[in-house]
Amino acid sequence: MEVRQGIHSEHAKQLDTAGLRKEFVIENIFEADTYTMTYSHIDRIIVGGIKPVNAKVSIGGEVGKQLGVSYFLERRELGVINIGGPGLIVVDGTTYEVGNEEALYVGMGAKEVVFSSVDAAKPAKFYYNSAPAHTTFPTRRITLAEASPTTIGDNITSNRRTINKFIVPDVLPTCQLTMGLTKLAEGNLWNTMPCHTHERRMEVYFYFNMDEETSVFHMMGQPQETRHLLIHNEQAVISPSWSIHSGVGTKNYTFIWGMVGENQVFDDMDHVKVSELR
Numbered sequence: 001m002e003v004r005q006g007i008h009s010e011h012a013k014q015l016d017t018a019g020l021r022k023e024f025v026i027e028n029i030f031e032a033d034t035y036t037m038t039y040s041h042i043d044r045i046i047v048g049g050i051k052p053v054n055a056k057v058s059i060g061g062e063v064g065k066q067l068g069v070s071y072f073l074e075r076r077e078l079g080v081i082n083i084g085g086p087g088l089i090v091v092d093g094t095t096y097e098v099g100n101e102e103a104l105y106v107g108m109g110a111k112e113v114v115f116s117s118v119d120a121a122k123p124a125k126f127y128y129n130s131a132p133a134h135t136t137f138p139t140r141r142i143t144l145a146e147a148s149p150t151t152i153g154d155n156i157t158s159n160r161r162t163i164n165k166f167i168v169p170d171v172l173p174t175c176q177l178t179m180g181l182t183k184l185a186e187g188n189l190w191n192t193m194p195c196h197t198h199e200r201r202m203e204v205y206f207y208f209n210m211d212e213e214t215s216v217f218h219m220m221g222q223p224q225e226t227r228h229l230l231i232h233n234e235q236a237v238i239s240p241s242w243s244i245h246s247g248v249g250t251k252n253y254t255f256i257w258g259m260v261g262e263n264q265v266f267d268d269m270d271h272v273k274v275s276e277l278r
């Protein structure tokens with residue numbers, strides 16, 4: 001488990017490219033037959049990927065020890081979105097089939113969560129976020145259709161995209177975690193511009209569906225102190241409450257957003273006018 005400390009906006013201002021990347025970018029999300037795990041002190045979100053190929057993968061007791069509990073989800077909830085081939089997730093003996101672009105919410109208290117792929121030639125790739133929880137809400141699979149796809153933006157501003165809200169209060173109750181998947185239409189490059197901050201929540205972005213020679217310039221920083229991070233396929237960015245989070249790609253791409261914090265109101269954003277950005 002890799003730990004990232006929280007960071008003050010005044011400190012972030014001083015960092016060079018390598019320094020910013022060390023604090024905010026998670027370069028390695030998927031490794032065959034194991035899980036990756038980054039623990040951020042910002043709202044104590046945990047971010048990672050699970051890619052079972054030939055073996056089953058479970059997030060075991062050693063993580064519980066590092067978290068000061070006896071098992072991973074003793075005091076946490078989990079959201080998973082599969083971006084790979086068909087997969088299976090067994091939660092305390094109940095099997096959930098989780099296909100490409102489908103999600104599973106696992107409530108606090110699940111002791112054993114085991115991940116596997118249906119076909120080793122097309123391995124599942126389970127991207128996950130986990131947040132501290134106070135009660136148990138039911139474990140549930142969510143399909144793409146249930147995520148109420150909504151298309152917004154315009155070709156003229158190069159930001160036509162479909163937002164799929166998988167883990168939000170309209171779909172199912174959770175303690176604090178919300179997660180969704182946003183797909184840019186072909187020829188469209190910008191996400192979340194005009195941009196926003198939300199003092200009341202942090203957010204993690206995970207970019208994927210990108211060709212080898214493409215990248216996303218992820219915009220971060222306070223609105224009058226912007227920086228960018230070069231993101232390649234299947235990499236994630238931690239976005240503190242004080243930071244904008246927007247991006248422009250050299251080609252269209254898809255990303256998963258996950259948020260934790262004070263509220264779960266998707267539209268609770270402090271919008272920033274483009275003319276006010278620096």
Ligand SMILES: O=C(O)C(=O)C[C@H](O)C(=O)CO
Pocket residue numbers: 161163182191192193198203245257266269
């Ligand atoms: O395309 C978008 O715009 C988004 O997906 C918005 C993000 O999810 C977000 O920043 C929510 O606060």
Ligand SMILES: [Zn+2]
Pocket residue numbers: 196197198203245269
């Ligand atoms: Zn946001």
